[in-house]
Amino acid sequence: MFTPQGPTLRELAVQALSSIERGYDLLAPKFDHTPFRTPDAILEAVGKALAPMGPFDAGLDLCCGTGAGMEVLRGLCHESVTGVDISTGMLAVGRSRLGEPASPAGAGGAPTVAFVRADARALPFGPEFDLVVSFGAFGHFLPRELPGLFSGVHAVLRPGGRFAFPVMAPPRAGSLWYWALLGFDTVMRVRNAVRRPTFVMYYRTFRLGDVRRELARTGFRTELHPLNEFGRRRDGSPRARMIVAVREDAPAVI
Numbered sequence: 001m002f003t004p005q006g007p008t009l010r011e012l013a014v015q016a017l018s019s020i021e022r023g024y025d026l027l028a029p030k031f032d033h034t035p036f037r038t039p040d041a042i043l044e045a046v047g048k049a050l051a052p053m054g055p056f057d058a059g060l061d062l063c064c065g066t067g068a069g070m071e072v073l074r075g076l077c078h079e080s081v082t083g084v085d086i087s088t089g090m091l092a093v094g095r096s097r098l099g100e101p102a103s104p105a106g107a108g109g110a111p112t113v114a115f116v117r118a119d120a121r122a123l124p125f126g127p128e129f130d131l132v133v134s135f136g137a138f139g140h141f142l143p144r145e146l147p148g149l150f151s152g153v154h155a156v157l158r159p160g161g162r163f164a165f166p167v168m169a170p171p172r173a174g175s176l177w178y179w180a181l182l183g184f185d186t187v188m189r190v191r192n193a194v195r196r197p198t199f200v201m202y203y204r205t206f207r208l209g210d211v212r213r214e215l216a217r218t219g220f221r222t223e224l225h226p227l228n229e230f231g232r233r234r235d236g237s238p239r240a241r242m243i244v245a246v247r248e249d250a251p252a253v254i
Contacts, residue, residue, distance in 0.1 A: 005033040019197040020140060021086050024065075028089030031066055038068055038135040042240070045227045046133070046166050047072040049242050053162065056130040059111075060084065060156065063120050063137030067094035070113065073133060074098075077111045084116045084123065091115045121148050125156040132156065132163045138206040146211070150218040154247055163220065163245040167208060169233055211243065220245035 007015070007030045015023035024031070031037060050072075057080070059073035064083030073081040085091050098113050118124050120137070132153050141149055153163050171177035181203040192198040215222050222245045226238035233239055 005030065007034060016191065016199055017195065018199065020199055020201075021088075023199055024085075024087035025089035028066065028087060028093050031090065031093065032068075036136070037066070040068075041229065042166050042227075043068055043072050043135065045229045045240070046135075046164065046242055047075055049225050049227060050076055050131070050133075050162075050164055050244075053244070054131075058082070058129045059131040059133065060125070060129045062132055062134040062153065063140070064094060064115070065090045065137075067098045067115075069133050069135045070094070070098060073131070074111060074113070076131065080112045080114065082114045082116060082125075082129075084118050084120065086117065086119050088117055091117055121145060121152060123152045123156050127156060127158050127161075129156050130158055130161045132161070134163075134165045138165070139201050139203055142200060142202075143205055143210065146214045147218065150214055150220070150245075153245075154218050154220065157247040159247055161247045163215075163247070164242055166227060166240055166242050167206070167211070168230075169237060169239050169241075170204075172233075208241075215243075215245045219248045221248050222246075 007027060011026065011030070015027050018026065027034070027036075054076050056077045059077040059081050061067070061069040061073055061081070061083040064070055064085045065087075067083055070081050070083045083091070083094055085094075095115050100113055100115060116124065121141075150163075157163065171181065185202045185204050188199070188201055192200070212222050222243060225242040225244060227240040227242055228238070230238070230240040
């Protein structure tokens, strides 16, 4: 993180004391040189797992940041790839990396690419996507916001469309990572209790059981796919999974 290309400690502190939007605007030029960017290994594993479920026509990267997930979508979608994010700075970096060609859909064998600034909780699209992905963004949403977030994704998917994202197994209780994430979340809660605007970023609030329940209530049928590239825990469970939520016609009643 503290390399010549990455942000300094002072820059990270300024970001953490800003709003989510302003913080990522500030971090955007150096974001791809931080551990906050989803590792290529996870992106590649998700792309590999999704490929047999295609082909897809139109894909959306929810909270796309600088567009790492859109590169996965470009290998899966034939017609169009769209990224949506609230940070103007992150979108600008994404445009500089991936471009935004004005050619017709599918011209030259590549999908068109578009970046849209919008809040993920109020997506400005109709049911026009076959695949929605998201990488590393759910810590920015409080548990009470998940029903609205998932309903918005459901609304922009075509019937039978898929919403896919990776989830990592929680660290073993008492391990170094367990205490590190607990400490981070505690610091963020204290920061948000005493300072406005808030910067919502928690690592321990996106729980698999809660997520599956809210997806089902929204009208999704969920599937769990192990990402075997990351191995298994001592109890035999996968270290990483991909959730694939398939749009159903009517919300389930639980």
